[in-house]
Amino acid sequence: MTPDDLPAARRVSFAAFLVGDGLPRRVGEPEPEPPDEDGVRRWIAKMGHLLAADPAGCLVAEEDGEMAGCAISQNRGGLWYLSVFAVRPGLQGRGVGKRLMDAVLAHADGRPGMLSATAHPGATRRYRLAGFTLHPMMRMVGRVDRSRLPAIDGLRDGRPGDLAWMDELDERLRGAGHGPDHVHLRENAPLIVSDDPGRRPGYVYLDEVWDRPMLLAAGDPETAGRLLWEALARTKGETIVNRITVANHWAVDVGLAARLDIRQQGYLVLRGMSDPAPYLAETHFL
Numbered sequence: 001m002t003p004d005d006l007p008a009a010r011r012v013s014f015a016a017f018l019v020g021d022g023l024p025r026r027v028g029e030p031e032p033e034p035p036d037e038d039g040v041r042r043w044i045a046k047m048g049h050l051l052a053a054d055p056a057g058c059l060v061a062e063e064d065g066e067m068a069g070c071a072i073s074q075n076r077g078g079l080w081y082l083s084v085f086a087v088r089p090g091l092q093g094r095g096v097g098k099r100l101m102d103a104v105l106a107h108a109d110g111r112p113g114m115l116s117a118t119a120h121p122g123a124t125r126r127y128r129l130a131g132f133t134l135h136p137m138m139r140m141v142g143r144v145d146r147s148r149l150p151a152i153d154g155l156r157d158g159r160p161g162d163l164a165w166m167d168e169l170d171e172r173l174r175g176a177g178h179g180p181d182h183v184h185l186r187e188n189a190p191l192i193v194s195d196d197p198g199r200r201p202g203y204v205y206l207d208e209v210w211d212r213p214m215l216l217a218a219g220d221p222e223t224a225g226r227l228l229w230e231a232l233a234r235t236k237g238e239t240i241v242n243r244i245t246v247a248n249h250w251a252v253d254v255g256l257a258a259r260l261d262i263r264q265q266g267y268l269v270l271r272g273m274s275d276p277a278p279y280l281a282e283t284h285f286l
């Protein structure tokens with residue numbers, strides 16, 4: 001993949017994900033929507049960041065000179081993760097995905113790995129056949145009942161000087177720091193940290209566009225809960241707490257206390273590592 005491929009990769013990926021994301025939909029849930037211009041710009045900036053950070057993990061498949069599929073993966077220290085895996089809807093189920101997967105796994109070179117999967121049967125089949133374990137995920141959705149918000153102290157806005165200890169925390173929880181991904185996230189999203197000496201450390205980023213918490217890591221469930229409450233306090237309308245695995249029921253408990261509802265999501269897909277906790281992964285940076 002080169003930077004010139006990003007617009008086509010975006011088109012292929014959104015077309016594939018409109019199908020994949022719609023699959024676990026329940027009665028009453030809205031249909032996934034195509035992105036607006038801002039969404040397109042943000043996707044290209046985010047993937048451009050990954051392409052610059054570890055280009056060898058980013059690959060495209062072509063047929064008759066047109067992009068048939070793409071996979072964007074990254075090595076960070078001893079961890080490999082997969083951000084994007086998509087094949088054009090009319091070309092799925094013919095082995096293009098397997099060839100892309102084999103290629104990005106060669107880049108992983110045996111590292112432990114993680115990715116956040118839709119419930120698309122082609123995707124889950126591909127991951128399990130490649131030796132990954134599928135951890136079912138929940139999400140909490142709804143509007144926070146503001147009368148339930150507890151008073152939270154000891155938190156502050158994150159600064160560039162926090163990224164070093166945040167990487168150490170990531171390393172304990174998932175085997176590697178986010179490194180350049182923290183730099184990209186901090187430039188684009190508010191960051192709240194807990195570094196009170198009397199407590200375990202932790203951080204959470206806020207997704208202001210979608211009005212929800214995004215990536216959260218903490219030294220214990222108590223700090224994780226305080227960070228999630230603070231993130232929920234800053235939401236304005238309908239919100240979602242995404243990617244809650246079985247090991248992260250602390251987030252279900254906070255969500256229930258805030259009067260959010262439990263829904264099902266896809267899978268956190270892992271190999272060579274256990275389900276990180278207390279931790280809420282981010283969709284593309286894991």
Ligand SMILES: CC(C)(COP(=O)(O)OP(=O)(O)OC[C@H]1O[C@@H](n2cnc3c(N)ncnc32)[C@H](O)[C@@H]1OP(=O)(O)O)[C@@H](O)C(=O)NCCC(=O)NCCS
Pocket residue numbers: 016017019020021085086087088091092093094095096097098099116117118119120121122123124125126
């Ligand atoms: C996941 C995806 C990239 C795989 O690409 P692909 O070219 O279809 O993959 P392959 O054909 O190599 O392998 C898919 C496997 O699942 C099967 N499969 C594909 N689509 C399927 C479907 N809709 N239902 C059931 N099985 C399906 C294929 O037969 C194949 O199995 P086999 O090799 O044992 O025959 C592609 O299906 C896709 O873009 N899906 C939508 C987006 C998505 O969910 N991406 C993953 C996000 S984590």
